Amino acid sequence: MNLMRTTQPNGQQKKDMELLLASCKDKEPLLLSIPQAEDGLEADFLLLYDNASLAAMAYVCFPDDSMCECFVLVEPARRKQGLFRQLLDHCLDFAEACEKKAGHAVDFCFLVDENTPSAAAVMEAIGAEYWYSEYKLTRDLTAKDQDMTPHPLAIRYEGENLYSALLEDQVIGTCAVLPSGSEYYLYAFQIHKDFQAQGYGKKFLRGMLSLLAPKTQKVSLQVSGTNYIARNLYKKTGFRTSEALSYYLY
Numbered sequence: 001m002n003l004m005r006t007t008q009p010n011g012q013q014k015k016d017m018e019l020l021l022a023s024c025k026d027k028e029p030l031l032l033s034i035p036q037a038e039d040g041l042e043a044d045f046l047l048l049y050d051n052a053s054l055a056a057m058a059y060v061c062f063p064d065d066s067m068c069e070c071f072v073l074v075e076p077a078r079r080k081q082g083l084f085r086q087l088l089d090h091c092l093d094f095a096e097a098c099e100k101k102a103g104h105a106v107d108f109c110f111l112v113d114e115n116t117p118s119a120a121a122v123m124e125a126i127g128a129e130y131w132y133s134e135y136k137l138t139r140d141l142t143a144k145d146q147d148m149t150p151h152p153l154a155i156r157y158e159g160e161n162l163y164s165a166l167l168e169d170q171v172i173g174t175c176a177v178l179p180s181g182s183e184y185y186l187y188a189f190q191i192h193k194d195f196q197a198q199g200y201g202k203k204f205l206r207g208m209l210s211l212l213a214p215k216t217q218k219v220s221l222q223v224s225g226t227n228y229i230a231r232n233l234y235k236k237t238g239f240r241t242s243e244a245l246s247y248y249l250y
Contacts, residue, residue, distance in 0.1 A: 001055070001083075003090070004047040013047060016054040020073050027076040029115040031243045035059045035071060036181040044094065046087055050078070058087040060094050065102040068095040069247075071111045084122065107249060114246040128248035133225035136243035137234050138183070141213045150207030153200060162188075163211070165204040167195070173204050183218040189230075205237050 043061035165173035173191040
């Protein structure tokens with residue numbers, strides 16, 4: 001076995017990861033995609049090769065200095081051979097190094113497709129504790145989206161990928177935008193409390209889609225499984241679930 005570590009996978013490594021993902025999807029339900037390397041995010045790809053074949057991979061990242069997130073795939077024919085444990089030990093080493101650097105404890109969690117039986121079984125076997133679920137929603141954009149106006153709202157760019165929704169020059173909401181691979185990722189979307197349940201969220205979201213339509217063909221976002229109001233808003237605006245993530249603390 002040959003373990004390779006990289007922060008920016010090359011073309012061949014990306015192909016190998018996609019082949020591994022396809023093999024896992026052939027075995028059982030799996031909606032997760034291979035994570036993208038993102039600017040400004042401390043992350044590593046661990047690739048475990050058996051000769052020229054990618055037998056297993058792990059993606060480990062640090063969204064902030066108090067959290068380590070880990071995603072692991074193992075070739076179905078190579079499971080129960082200790083490959084998961086080998087990758088997990090390396091990921092735990094990263095988390096420990098982060099703890100020493102930060103000077104405080106770092107939570108370690110797994111990202112798991114909640115529709116995949118084998119992943120849930122592994123979490124139970126290692127004693128990981130279910131934390132919460134989150135859904136990735138995606139929406140294709142067309143030329144028609146450019147014509148969606150957020151009236152009576154105005155949208156203002158604040159810099160640093162942040163946009164504000166204004167009602168008569170008063171900021172009533174914010175949304176951040178981040179390029180992610182071939183799509184754009186929306187996050188921190190919110191309407192201030194005093195202006196909720198008045199239709200402004202839908203108008204603001206449509207306005208953001210109008211701004212992004214000339215730049216990309218797809219947008220995505222993530223929402224907590226318990227945030228039913230936001231999930232309903234996104235679905236009414238044309239978003240569909242593409243991934244169902246469960247987070248397990250270890």
